[in-house]
Amino acid sequence: METPAKKRDVLLIGGGHNGLVCAAYLARAGLQVTVLERRGVVGGAAVTEEFHPGFRNSVASYTVSLLQPRVIDDLGLHGHGLRIVQRRRNNFLPLPDGSYLLTGAGRTAEEVAKFSRRDAGALPAYEARLDAIADVLRALALQPPPNVTDGGWWKALPELLRGAKLGRRLHALDETLRQGTAGPVLHFRGRVPGPLVRERSDQGAVRLRRHRRQLRQPPYAPGSAYVLLHHVFGEVNGVKGAWGHAIGGMGAITQAMARAAVAAGVEIRTDAGVREVLVEHGRAVGVVTAAGETLRARAVVANVNPKLLYQQLLPATAVPAATAERMRNWRCGSGTFRMNVALSRLPDFSALPGEGDHLTAGIILAPSLDYMDRAWRDAREHGWSREPIVEMLIPSTLDDSLAPPGMHVASLFCQHVAPELPWWPQLGRPPRGSRRPDGRHGGSLCAGFRRFGTGPAGAQPAGPGARVRPWSAATSSTAR
Numbered sequence: 001m002e003t004p005a006k007k008r009d010v011l012l013i014g015g016g017h018n019g020l021v022c023a024a025y026l027a028r029a030g031l032q033v034t035v036l037e038r039r040g041v042v043g044g045a046a047v048t049e050e051f052h053p054g055f056r057n058s059v060a061s062y063t064v065s066l067l068q069p070r071v072i073d074d075l076g077l078h079g080h081g082l083r084i085v086q087r088r089r090n091n092f093l094p095l096p097d098g099s100y101l102l103t104g105a106g107r108t109a110e111e112v113a114k115f116s117r118r119d120a121g122a123l124p125a126y127e128a129r130l131d132a133i134a135d136v137l138r139a140l141a142l143q144p145p146p147n148v149t150d151g152g153w154w155k156a157l158p159e160l161l162r163g164a165k166l167g168r169r170l171h172a173l174d175e176t177l178r179q180g181t182a183g184p185v186l187h188f189r190g191r192v193p194g195p196l197v198r199e200r201s202d203q204g205a206v207r208l209r210r211h212r213r214q215l216r217q218p219p220y221a222p223g224s225a226y227v228l229l230h231h232v233f234g235e236v237n238g239v240k241g242a243w244g245h246a247i248g249g250m251g252a253i254t255q256a257m258a259r260a261a262v263a264a265g266v267e268i269r270t271d272a273g274v275r276e277v278l279v280e281h282g283r284a285v286g287v288v289t290a291a292g293e294t295l296r297a298r299a300v301v302a303n304v305n306p307k308l309l310y311q312q313l314l315p316a317t318a319v320p321a322a323t324a325e326r327m328r329n330w331r332c333g334s335g336t337f338r339m340n341v342a343l344s345r346l347p348d349f350s351a352l353p354g355e356g357d358h359l360t361a362g363i364i365l366a367p368s369l370d371y372m373d374r375a376w377r378d379a380r381e382h383g384w385s386r387e388p389i390v391e392m393l394i395p396s397t398l399d400d401s402l403a404p405p406g407m408h409v410a411s412l413f414c415q416h417v418a419p420e421l422p423w424w425p426q427l428g429r430p431p432r433g434s435r436r437p438d439g440r441h442g443g444s445l446c447a448g449f450r451r452f453g454t455g456p457a458g459a460q461p462a463g464p465g466a467r468v469r470p471w472s473a474a475t476s477s478t479a480r
């Protein structure tokens, strides 16, 4: 079935946040754009859903900092209902010995001094180094990366020149930064802050704050600290390096983007998965949807996983051999597990009992670098960390639209889990000590919290001095 005669410039496959932003910019430039989204809702990994009656939360992506201020301004997202609030504290690390680190609100150095005066003294210089590098990255974020792989040397030459400009920016940093910290950017895919942090920090807790989100990597691995710089160069409401919450959850961001796109003239179709990209004479000229409808346009833009695009949506004959080989060999998958929890009341930490600003922070449950390393090695060996690294956020402490009065929701971002388990589902039964990454893991995760003095109803404290108050009513989970 071919739908006739609508003048359309661009068909955009995938209504995730990047697709919506792209569509809005193209429409603002005067093009006729149609977004085709497979699911019944746009937003991709940035959506809010009701996961238990009366309890809503972001389903995958759960906290804001990397949303480009320029995109917010250009698309007028605030005018389309977006409101972002900053966490009152950045991070809270309760430790099983009853101590804790609570960063942000101008008191980080004071907090660090509880563990090491030397580290507290070194902190301003350390932060300044990171900020200087983050500024370089911030300036690069809106530029396309140099592409020296496509076309002949005459195409590569200007791209190499652009690469040289990047080198010049880095060279403009002072010599200490170049040697001590620009090194990390140059081996950006290598070990970023490890040497720097070790040089500067006596105490594990300080390092942990920085290492908390190493995906699929142990804390000592080259490349693992990429996430550190990635996070430092974000910002919220003009505050560099800050993290925030979108009122209504991450879906509020993509809903505002969808409204901005529609206001610019974009047509958005949901429940409209694409099953094939049509290629004629070496050009993408349209798509066939899952329902069998053929749509044509002057250009097709894909905002989906490249493996899906090159291996399933495009005809094999249209994919260059080198690209096909790269896609065959490219391994992608997530080592994280996301879970939402409905709370009948706020958790209570023995390290810092009662309610307070610490409950608005990113709460990191991972008491040492060795613990993190073990979590990763466990996942390598068993498919699932028996004691995972958990970042918990309780967005309802900043946003009362997410849960019934007096109740709360928590996002748990857990590491590590192998994207594919060798023994499951074919073998049916996990080896001793291994666990399946599904909803049942909620139990084992919550059990892990007991070490930190908080846990589900009826849980017993495991650590010395731990105190447990009941929480947890229902869970939803995604292994991604």
Ligand SMILES: Cc1cc2nc3c(=O)[nH]c(=O)nc-3n(C[C@H](O)[C@H](O)[C@H](O)COP(=O)(O)OP(=O)(O)OC[C@H]3O[C@@H](n4cnc5c(N)ncnc54)[C@H](O)[C@@H]3O)c2cc1C
Residues within 6 Å of the ligand: 013, 014, 015, 016, 017, 018, 019, 020, 036, 037, 038, 039, 042, 043, 044, 045, 046, 060, 061, 062, 063, 064, 065, 066, 067, 272, 273, 274, 275, 303, 304, 308, 334, 336, 337, 338, 480
């Ligand atoms: C568990 C998790 C936690 C995260 N946490 C954070 C966080 O806290 N903060 C942060 O900034 N980032 C976070 N991220 C990253 C962030 O969510 C992603 O970078 C972002 O959502 C990517 O957006 P996208 O538009 O590129 O792709 P996606 O969001 O993946 O969107 C792709 C869209 O394409 C659609 N699609 C797929 N196939 C087809 C098809 N055949 N036809 C039509 N449509 C199709 C999908 O349904 C989807 O809507 C997280 C990601 C994950 C997975």
